[in-house]
Amino acid sequence: MKVRYSEYLANRDELFFSVVIANYNYGRFVRQAIDSALAQDWPNMEVIVVDDGSTDDSAEVIRSFGEKITAIFKENGGQREANNVGFDRSAGDVVIFLDADDVLVPGALRSIASVWRTGLSKVQVLMERVDAQGRPIQSIIPKIRNVIPNVPPGLSSESIRHWAYRISEYPTPPGSGNAWARSFLERIFPLDASCDSFTDSTCIAMAPFLGDVETIAAPLVLYRMHGANDSAMNANTSNFGREITRALKRHNAACRACRMTGLPPPPLSTLFSAPHLLQLRVASLRLTPEQHPLPGDSRVRALRDALAIPFRPSFERPGFRFLIAGWSIATLLAPKNIASTLIRRRFT
Numbered sequence: 001m002k003v004r005y006s007e008y009l010a011n012r013d014e015l016f017f018s019v020v021i022a023n024y025n026y027g028r029f030v031r032q033a034i035d036s037a038l039a040q041d042w043p044n045m046e047v048i049v050v051d052d053g054s055t056d057d058s059a060e061v062i063r064s065f066g067e068k069i070t071a072i073f074k075e076n077g078g079q080r081e082a083n084n085v086g087f088d089r090s091a092g093d094v095v096i097f098l099d100a101d102d103v104l105v106p107g108a109l110r111s112i113a114s115v116w117r118t119g120l121s122k123v124q125v126l127m128e129r130v131d132a133q134g135r136p137i138q139s140i141i142p143k144i145r146n147v148i149p150n151v152p153p154g155l156s157s158e159s160i161r162h163w164a165y166r167i168s169e170y171p172t173p174p175g176s177g178n179a180w181a182r183s184f185l186e187r188i189f190p191l192d193a194s195c196d197s198f199t200d201s202t203c204i205a206m207a208p209f210l211g212d213v214e215t216i217a218a219p220l221v222l223y224r225m226h227g228a229n230d231s232a233m234n235a236n237t238s239n240f241g242r243e244i245t246r247a248l249k250r251h252n253a254a255c256r257a258c259r260m261t262g263l264p265p266p267p268l269s270t271l272f273s274a275p276h277l278l279q280l281r282v283a284s285l286r287l288t289p290e291q292h293p294l295p296g297d298s299r300v301r302a303l304r305d306a307l308a309i310p311f312r313p314s315f316e317r318p319g320f321r322f323l324i325a326g327w328s329i330a331t332l333l334a335p336k337n338i339a340s341t342l343i344r345r346r347f348t
Contacts, residue, residue, distance in 0.1 A: 012113050017045040017179075018092025022082035022199075023100035024051070027058040029224065030100040032134070034065055037098060042109040046070060048089055052082040083199040084190040094123075095180045097199055102127075102176040103134070103222040111220055112179045121184040121211025122203070127177040128219035132226035140219055142171040157212035163315050164208040165258075165266050167273040168251055171315060172213075175200035176221045184211050187260070196249040205250035209257035238291060240284040240343075245293045247277050268295070272305055275316050275324050279346065282306070282328045286339045303332050 019037040023030045030049070037047045047069040049062050053076030062071050072085060083097050094112065098104060112123045126144070129137040144155065155171060163170040172178070180203060188206055195202040207213055248271070255265035271277055271294065284292045285299050306328035310321045331342045 012116055015044060015094055015113050015116060016092045017042060017109050017113075018090035018095045019045065019047045019098050019104070020083060020086035020090055020095060021047070021049045021098045021100050022052060022079050022086060023049060023054060023058055023062070024076065024079070024082075025054045025056045025058060026100040027054065027056040027061050029226075030058055031061050031064075032103055033098055033100050034062070034069060036104040036106075038065075038068060039106060040104060040109045041107060042113065045109065046090065046092065048072065048086045050074065050082040050086040052076050052078070078197050080191050080195060080197050080199055087185060087189050090182075093182050095182055095185055096178070097175050097180075098221075099176045101224045101226065103130075103224070104176075105220045105222065108220040111216055111218065115214050115216060117212075117214070119212050120181050120214055121207040122181065123179045123214045123216060124173055125177050125179075125216045125220040126218055127173045127221045127223040129225055130222045132224065134222065134224070137225060141173055141177075141223065144171055144215075144217060155215040155217075157208070157214065159315070160213045160215075161208040164205075164254065165263075166270065167275075167312075167314060168205075168247070168254065168266065168270045169274045169276055169315075170208065170213075171215075172204050173221070174223070176223065178203065178207075180207075181211060188257075194249075195253065196246050198246070201246050201250050202253045205253040206257035209254065209261055209263065237287040240280050241288055241291045241293050243280045244277070244284055247271060247274075247280070248293065272297075272301070273312055273314075275309055275314055275321060278302065278305055278309060278328055279324060282331050283343045283347070286331060286336065287343065299332055303329065306332065 021030065021033055034047060034049060049069050050072045051058055051062055052074060059073060070089060072089065074085060087095060094116065115123060127141050129139040129141065131137055160170045178200065184207065187210060188202065191199065191202055251268065251271060258265045281294060281297060281302050285302055306325045309325045310318060314321060327342065327346060331339045334342065
C-alpha cells in the first residue's frame with residue numbers, strides 16, 4: 001500500500017501522482033492526452049483512463065496503450081461519475097483530472113512536486129489555450145495579469161480563501177490545471193448527485209476552505225479549444241443559465257466546506273458581488289430570461305451590480321472591472337439584437 005505524502009512523506013521526490021483521464025467520444029484527442037501524461041519525467045506515477053461509454057473509436061485508441069495505463073470501460077454516466085470511478089482506482093498522493101482533450105506540458109509533474117507541501121488542497125497552474133490542432137491562441141487562463149498584486153498580497157492562499165468567501169470567485173484554472181491533494185479529495189469523494197456534473201466545479205469551490213492553494217504562474221497545461229468544448233458558451237443560449245446553475249452548486253459546495261471547518265457559510269448574496277458571474281447573469285437575463293436560475297435576480301439588479309462592480313472590493317484590477325461594468329451596462333440597456341452581438345463577441 002502506498003503511503004500518502006500529505007500524512008507521512010518528508011521527501012517530495014517520493015510523491016506519487018495519479019493522472020485520471022475521463023473520456024467520452026474524444027477519440028481524436030485522447031491519444032495526445034495519454035501520451036502527454038506518459039511522457040512526464042517523473043518516476044512515480046500512474047495513468048488511469050476511464051472511458052464513459054464512448055461510441056466513437058475511443059476504446060480502440062485507449063486499448064492500444066496496453067499495460068502502460070489502467071483502462072476502465074463503463075456505461076455512460078457523465079464526467080462526475082467517471083472521475084469518481086477513476087479516483088476510487090487511483091493511489092496517488094496527488095491526483096490530476098486531465099480532460100481528454102487537454103495536454104500536460106513536459107515537466108508539469110516535476111514543477112508541481114517542487115512546490116508541494118503538507119496542508120495543500122491543490123496546486124493550480126496556468127493553462128495555455130490552443131486550437132484543435134494544438135496551435136497557440138495567445139491566451140492564458142486564469143488571466144493573472146488582471147489581478148491586483150498587493151491587495152491582498154498576490155495569489156497567496158490567504159487571499160484566495162478571502163476572495164472565495166467574500167465574492168465566491170478567485171483566480172483559478174478549470175479542471176486540468178489543478179493538482180489535488182489526495183487528503184483533500186478523500187474528504188469530499190465520491191461526489192454525489194447534489195454536486196455539479198463537472199468534477200472541477202465542486203473541487204474548486206471547496207479547496208480554499210479545506211486547505212491551502214498554491215499557484216504556479218507558468219502554463220503547464222494546454223487547454224484545447226475546438227468548438228465542441230463544454231465551455232463553449234456561444235454553442236447554445238441556454239449555456240449561460242447552465243453556468244449560473246453551476247455557480248449555485250459551487251456556492252452550496254463552499255457552504256458545505258465551511259460547515260466542515262466551523263466557518264459560517266457565505267450568504268447567497270456573495271454571488272451578486274462576483275465580477276465574472278455578473279457577465280453570465282447579464283447574458284442569461286438578455287437571451288433566456290424565462291430560464292434564468294438565480295433567485296432574486298433581474299435586469300434592474302444586474303444593472304445596479306454593474307454600476308457598483310468597479311467600486312466593490314475584488315481581486316480584479318479596477319480598470320478591468322470598469323470594462324466589465326461598461327460591457328454589462330451596454331448589454332443590459334441595448335436592444336436585444338445589439339445585446340446578442342455584444343454577448344457573442346464577449347464569449348467567442
